[in-house]
Amino acid sequence: MDCILSPEKTKLIVQMFPYKTSLFIDRSCAQPLYVQLSNQLIQLxxxxxLPPNTKLPGTRTLSDILQVHRKTVVACYEExxxxxWxxxxxxxxxxxxxxxxxxTPQDYVEEKVAIDSIQGFSFYTNQFLNRKTNELLEGVLYVNDGISDTRLTPVNEIAxxxxxxxxxxxxxxHLSYGSTYGNEKLREVLANxxxxxxxxxISKENILITRGSQNGIYLSSQLLLRKGDVVVVGNTNYISADITFLNAKATIKRIDVDECGLVMxxxxxxxxxxxxxxxxxxxHHHHPTTVTMSAERRIHLLNLAKRFGFAILEDDYDYDFNYNHAPILPLASHDTNGNVIYIGSVCKTVAPVFRIGYLIANTSFIEEAANLRRIVDRQGDALLELTFADFIQSGDLDSHIRKVLKIYKTRRDLFCxxxxxxxxxxxxxxxxKGGMAVWVHLKEPYKWTAVAExxxxxxxxxGEYERYDTANTNHNCIRMGFASCNENEIKEFIARLALTMKHLEKGA
Amino acid sequence: MDCILSPEKTKLIVQMFPYKTSLFIDRSCAQPLYVQLSNQLIQLxxxxxLPPNTKLPGTRTLSDILQVHRKTVVACYEExxxxxWxxxxxxxxxxxxxxxxxxTPQDYVEEKVAIDSIQGFSFYTNQFLNRKTNELLEGVLYVNDGISDTRLTPVNEIAxxxxxxxxxxxxxxHLSYGSTYGNEKLREVLANxxxxxxxxxISKENILITRGSQNGIYLSSQLLLRKGDVVVVGNTNYISADITFLNAKATIKRIDVDECGLVMxxxxxxxxxxxxxxxxxxxHHHHPTTVTMSAERRIHLLNLAKRFGFAILEDDYDYDFNYNHAPILPLASHDTNGNVIYIGSVCKTVAPVFRIGYLIANTSFIEEAANLRRIVDRQGDALLELTFADFIQSGDLDSHIRKVLKIYKTRRDLFCxxxxxxxxxxxxxxxxKGGMAVWVHLKEPYKWTAVAExxxxxxxxxGEYERYDTANTNHNCIRMGFASCNENEIKEFIARLALTMKHLEKGA
Known part of the structure; x- marks a missing residue:
């Protein structure tokens, strides 16, 4: 024990301290008076x-000085x-x-310095994690990556x-600690x-309920990849996936993407x-170029996975949005060898605020993912998960998809x-053919960075051109989301872009 | 391109295939008929x-064979x-x-094997992540770690x-992609x-809204610890924290814990x-032994942190539950050097299902944590965050704490x-003095593992004794939560434990 009490004082410093001016009582404050007093005395x-061995005034004296009830001082001293102390x-x-x-006696000014400007310990930073965030300004139109229109979200019905x-x-x-796999009911409904x-x-044992697709990519990366492990992506790829793999210290290798998807x-x-x-x-569809992977490539990919024993991380973020024909079934539906980890969510379909997604794989992988998620965030939100089980089972999700699909198709047609x-x-x-964005190539001699300016x-x-060119190929393309804008917004958007280009043309 | 179309067939295999018996139409199924048909044909x-170059029957023929409308077959072929395909x-x-x-032609039996039994790729497993989960059985009483009684949760008011x-x-x-720091309003309300x-x-810039305390420990560990970095914990410690540090590949060093907390x-x-x-x-209070760290130790710890430049990860999970006096202010309130990372949540106080917690530290650390959380789960649930901003600001949280504090105190007294x-x-x-559990030492010659049996x-x-003895000191103590049990349940619990001990005594 490093604390020795000294019941008999050898030296008692009796100091006349300006209690009256040093202690402040705020009767309008919610904090009880005795707590206000104790906190200030602790600070002193x-x-x-008030150094060790200082004699504090008697309770009667202090209550007189401060004009508070003696009981307040007694409670403070007891505390x-x-x-x-x-x-x-x-x-x-x-x-x-x-x-x-x-x-060490503190300079009063130093002490008042906000914690903000001080960093009393060191930690690891990853430059690649550092991404700009737009502060949204009134009246400005923002090019987005292809996001849904939250004005169409049936938020009232869900609430x-x-x-x-x-x-x-x-x-x-359901309010206490629950399964790290997610709510059982939602897993059943989702499997079906x-x-x-x-x-x-699949059955429910193949499902882990995640906090959206990104959470599924993260958990999978942590289990699949260690320093130097090779993960293969398109020669331009979804930047968040790239960053997640880099964070797991994996080595990213890139292969070409053409009009049929990744080149096998x-x-x-x-x-x-x-x-x-x-x-x-x-x-379905390649991010960012929006192409659909052909049937032939899909089979080829599954065969290679079986032959070389790698995992296919299939992020099917765009499944629900196809305008020309029924959605193409995911790789996961053709996977007889257990190579596919299938990731999806309702975030794109309903609204990003509802962080409900799924990670689907063989049961041993799902089990390990559930173990990992226990330390990442313990568990999901069972109330929201039950809400979405109901939303899916009642057919409301499908009705919503049908409704917005029509609207987004009209917007795509107008935008294009x-x-x-x-x-x-x-x-x-x-x-x-689907999705919420157009992959727009800027002709020579224009550059997106100059256009943005x-x-x-x-x-x-x-927005930033760089996020679409993670492989630095200078393809001079960006994604332009159309789904979140109504007719007038699309017209206004195109008008402003036309003005911008004319401005540049004159200047060029 | 690795897909070459051959418009002119050199060889056309015309095969008479048993379409009638191979294709099944389920009119009661929600899936459109043409999708049912296409999926089955894809499988074949x-x-x-149906190997490459096989000629499919004409649409009229197939519709006759299957007794479906010709349009269905046309749609299927278009698909x-x-x-x-x-x-x-x-x-x-x-x-x-x-x-x-x-x-490669698949054996039909092999094909039907569920994805469960197959693991087509390898991944990393961590034995320490593997923790048993109780399946709750009717009529059984469970010793818990000290959890709240969710029957007291004001879930209706919150909903x-x-x-x-x-x-x-x-x-x-608020329904679209939001801040990775959490909802601004909740951050303001929480700071206050x-x-x-x-x-x-603190100000709101010092706060990241997490998914509960465990999420805060996880994010911090990922930023603070790399392979071999030393993290210090009590010689018996909260098992989830230990596991989280091990997962970050840190080296855990243990120091003693006595009746004043960690020995400085x-x-x-x-x-x-x-x-x-x-x-x-x-x-406040040490997990698992329930002791409160003394003021002297607190100052000593802060001084050591300043001197040696380490981070103090203060997990204040028990702050709201003190029965003898006002809660002791956290280390974070005395931290003038920015060494403390303060972690808390409403999960213990309101209910575990509401995954709302906070990570508080200097702004550069919070910024990096927000960058990391972007790839972990992108963002929180703004609707729930706004709900809790309201719950806190209205004073409802404080009323709830006052209400349950009284009840839990009565339960503690009865239990003890x-x-x-x-x-x-x-x-x-x-x-x-506080918290929701008693640290119970079993006298010789009894052992908790035998008692559990x-x-x-x-x-x-x-439950498992091992979770409370992460340092293998054989202290023969476990935590017994009392807060989640009402009067009758406590009586029943003690009665069953007494029967168990008598049984063992006779047997011994």
Whole structure:
């Protein structure tokens, strides 16, 4: 024990301290008076304004000085005693504890310095994690990556269901610590839903409920990748996936992406040279270029995975949004060898605020992922998970998808039509078969970085070109999301972009 | 491109395939008929039951065979065409694509094997992550670590607030991608609340909203610790923290814990020998032994942190539950050098299902934590965060704490009283000043593992002793949570434990 109490004081410093001016009582404050007093006395003790062995005034004296009830001072001293800041010596009084370690007297100014400017310890930083965040400004239009229109989210219906579920008599069982796999009911409903809609052959044991797709990519990366392990991605790829793999210290190898998706002959060559641990694929549709992976490539990829024993990380973020035909079934539906880790969420489909996603794989992988998630965030939100089980089972999710699909198709058509009519001099693009964004190539001699600079004048925020060129190939393309904008916003957007380009053309 | 279309077939295999018996139409299924058909045909193609170049029957023929409308077959063939499984040769018909890569014919039985039993890729497993989970059985009483009684959770009030917030006209702004730091409003409310109740001096920039305390420990560990970095914990410590540090590949060093908390002289010695990166402390109250860290030790710890430049990871999970006096202010309130990372949540106080916690530190650390959280789970749940901003600001959180504090105090008193009256022959313990559990020492010659075995006969689940002895000191103590049990449950619990001990005594 490093704390020795000294019941008999050898030396008692009796100091006349300006209590009246040093202690402040705020009767309008919610904090009880005795707590206000004790906190201030503790501060004075720590600052050595009241050094060890200082005799504190008697309770009657202090209550007179401060004009508070004596009981308040008594409660304050009891508190200090309990916390060990002072000791009480019978018939002598209350003294600042003699065995408090030496506290270097603090300069009062230094002490007031906010914690902000100080960093008392070191930690690891990763430059690649550092990403700019836009502060949204009134009147400015922002080019986005392809996000849904939250004005169409049936948030009232979902909140009503949430409340209905919360008011069930048996709900308290779901309020305590729950399964790290996610709510059982939602896992059952999802297994059934995904088997029907996506041709999977899974049971609830193959599902971990995540906090959205990114959480699924993260958990998988942590289990699949260690320093130097090879993960293969497209030669331009979804930047968040890249960053997640880098954070796991993996080595990223890139293969070409053409109009049929990732080029499998390149992957086969790579597999012969390196031990590939995982291939990340947004089969439907490739992020950022929006192409759909062809059937032939899909089979080829599955065969390579089986042959070389790597995991296919299939991020099916865009499954629900196909305008020309029914969605193409995911790789996971054709996976007879257990190579596919299938990741999806309702975040794109319903709204990003509802952090409900799924990680689907063989049971031993799911088990390990559930163990890992226990230390990452312990568990999900069972109330929200039950809400979405209801939302899916009732058919409301499907109705919502049907509704927005029509709207987004109209927006895609309008956006592409205007882009073609007003800007074909400057840009070229393919009409995307699905998803929420167009992959727009800027013709020579224009550069997106320069466009972004001029666009600001027209209250248009193009965003960073770099996020779409993680492999530094200078393809001069960016994604332009159309789904989140209504008709007027799309018209306004195209008008501002046209003004920007004309401005640049004159200047060029 | 590795896909070469061959418009002119050199060889056309015309095979009479038993379509009638191989294709099943389920009219009761929600899936459109043409999708059912296409999925089955894709499977047949993949299995090489329909090999490349096979001519498919005409749409009229197949519709006759299957007794479906011809339009259904037309839609199905269009789908297969779009997905690239078949090609259409004018005036010749529809053929299985010639350039599908060789698919090794699958044994039908092997194919039906669930993904469960197959693991087509390798991944890293950590034995220490593997923890047993109890399946709760009817009629069994479970010893817990000290959890709240969710029957007291004001879940209806919270759900009502959630719905009210969701129905605001401006809510759609909060439904899209949001700040990785958490909702701004909750950060403001929390800064104010924690400054008032815990004597902190922070602004919202010092706060990251987490998914509960464990999430805060995880994020901090990932930023503070790399392979071999030293983290110091008590010689028995909260097992989840230990596991989280091990997962970060840190080296755990242990120091003694006595009735005043972590022994600082030991820490000082350790700091002289090793570079200590972080010290994990549950200052209030030590997990698992329930002792409160003394004021003297607190100052000593802060001074050592300043001198040796390590981070103090203060997990203040028990702050709200003190029965004898006002809560002791956290280390974070005395931290003038920015060494403390302060972690807390509403999970213990309100209910574990509400995954709202906070990580508080200097702004550069918080910024890096927010960058990391972007790839871990992107962001929090703004609707729930706004709900809790309201719950805290309205004073409802404080009322709830006052209400349950009284109830838990009564339960603690009853539990300790009965434990003392009925079981003092077998156990010894100190009445805890706060928290939700008693640290119960089993006297010789009894062992908790043996007790747990016998207790099962009396429908009492003691749980694992090992979780409380992470340092293998054989202290023969476990935590017994009392807060989650009402009066009758406590009586029943003690009765069953007494029966168990008598059984063992006779047997011994």
């Amino acid at each position: 003790i720590k600052d050595q304004k 200090l005693l309990l916390q060990g 002072v000791e009480s010596i019978p018939k002598k009084g209350t003294f600042v504890n003699s065995c408090l370690p030496d506290v 009503r269901t949430y409340r209905r579920i919360a008011s069930r008599k048996s709900i308290f069982e 839903y995904l088997n029907t809609t996506r041709g999977l052959h 002959d390149d992957l086969e060559e790579l597999c012969k040279k390196h031990t590939v641990k995982a291939v990340y694929v947004t089969s 039509d205007l882009l073609s009519k007003k800007l074909s001099k400057y840009v070229e693009f393919e009409i995307p 001029v666009a600001k004048k027209y209250k248009l925020d193009i | 193609i993949k299995d090489q039951k 297969l065409l779009l997905q690239g 078949v090609e259409s040769i004018p005036k010749k018909g529809t053929f299985v694509n010639s350039c599908l890569p060789d698919v 009502r607030t959630y719905r009210r917030i969701a129905s605001r006209k401006s809510i759609f702004e 609340y924690l400054n008032t109740t815990r004597g902190l001096h 002289d030991d820490l000082e010695e350790l700091c002289k020998k090793h570079t200590v990166k972080a010290v994990y402390v549950t200052s 009283d009965l434990l003392s009256k009925k079981l003092s022959k077998y156990v010894e313990f100190e009445i805890p 016998v207790a099962k006969k009396y429908k009492l689940d003691i």
